[in-house]
Amino acid sequence: MTGLATRRARRPAAVVPWVLAALLVLTAISYPLTEGPARTTVSWTIVLLGAALSVGHAGLSRGRVTGAGVLLLVGATAVVFEAVGLATGFPYGEYTYSDDLGPTLLGVPFLVPLAWLMMAWPSWLLAARLTRAAGGRTVRVAVAAAVFAAWDVVLDPQMVQAGYWTWAHPQPSLPGIDTVPLTNLAGWLLAGLVLMTLLDLLVDRAAGAAPRLGDGAPLLALAWMTLGGALAHAGWLDLPGSAAWGALLAVPVLVTLAVQARRAP
Numbered sequence: 333m334t335g336l337a338t339r340r341a342r343r344p345a346a347v348v349p350w351v352l353a354a355l356l357v358l359t360a361i362s363y364p365l366t367e368g369p370a371r372t373t374v375s376w377t378i379v380l381l382g383a384a385l386s387v388g389h390a391g392l393s394r395g396r397v398t399g400a401g402v403l404l405l406v407g408a409t410a411v412v413f414e415a416v417g418l419a420t421g422f423p424y425g426e427y428t429y430s431d432d433l434g435p436t437l438l439g440v441p442f443l444v445p446l447a448w449l450m451m452a453w454p455s456w457l458l459a460a461r462l463t464r465a466a467g468g469r470t471v472r473v474a475v476a477a478a479v480f481a482a483w484d485v486v487l488d489p490q491m492v493q494a495g496y497w498t499w500a501h502p503q504p505s506l507p508g509i510d511t512v513p514l515t516n517l518a519g520w521l522l523a524g525l526v527l528m529t530l531l532d533l534l535v536d537r538a539a540g541a542a543p544r545l546g547d548g549a550p551l552l553a554l555a556w557m558t559l560g561g562a563l564a565h566a567g568w569l570d571l572p573g574s575a576a577w578g579a580l581l582a583v584p585v586l587v588t589l590a591v592q593a594r595r596a597p
């Protein structure tokens with residue numbers, strides 16, 4: 333009876349990540365249909381929902397300590413990397429934020445570490461799933477960093493187009509994306525390796541029982557923000573280059589997941 337009562341008590345909590353993910357997707361759909369201040373409001377809402385989803389899912393699935401750890405670890409790492417980047421140009425290149433992003437800490441808008449939270453936890457979860465067969469922290473961290481950086485390949489041109497930040501030297505860049513330099517991709521890979529190593533250590537230290545929830549909700553958010561974002565870039569935002577890159581970068585992930593599904597008993 334105790335186990336049944338525990339499972340029943342968990343059911344409402346299990347719904348929370350899915351509700352947040354659904355709200356995020358619906359809000360993201362509205363992004364290309366808005367402009368001006370309304371689009372800024374939509375951007376803030378997406379990031380707040382994504383950050384809440386990541387922290388909430390981490391806490392509900394792996395315990396409150398892990399949830400709090402994800403919040404503090406990702407937030408602190410984001411502020412450090414972004415503040416150093418603003419002051420020195422390393423590791424991303426020289427860039428400036430607009431005033432549209434609101435209050436700042438050390439020059440870093442509060443929206444930015446929230447965006448890192450939105451991106452980081454789903455990236456780690458996807459990497460853990462993709463590398464199940466390979467195993468090992470090194471492979472898992474490398475894949476997580478690559479997913480983390482690939483997500484930004486789609487998002488960064490969209491944010492530049494919206495005027496949220498500007499690159500001083502956007503060239504050289506990926507083919508088809510002329511507003512974001514290659515140094516930004518290199519910076520995200522470096523930041524991703526550091527952050528995903530720390531996240532992996534955090535989860536490993538807190539590991540005990542199996543996760544209490546599945547990872548579907550945060551992975552849905554990641555999929556929509558990349559593939560759905562690529563669709564929006566191609567159809568509404570006039571960003572065909574980042575749309576193509578988003579689709580291309582998704583191919584190895586989708587193939588790996590398909591192979592895993594076929595091999596599953």
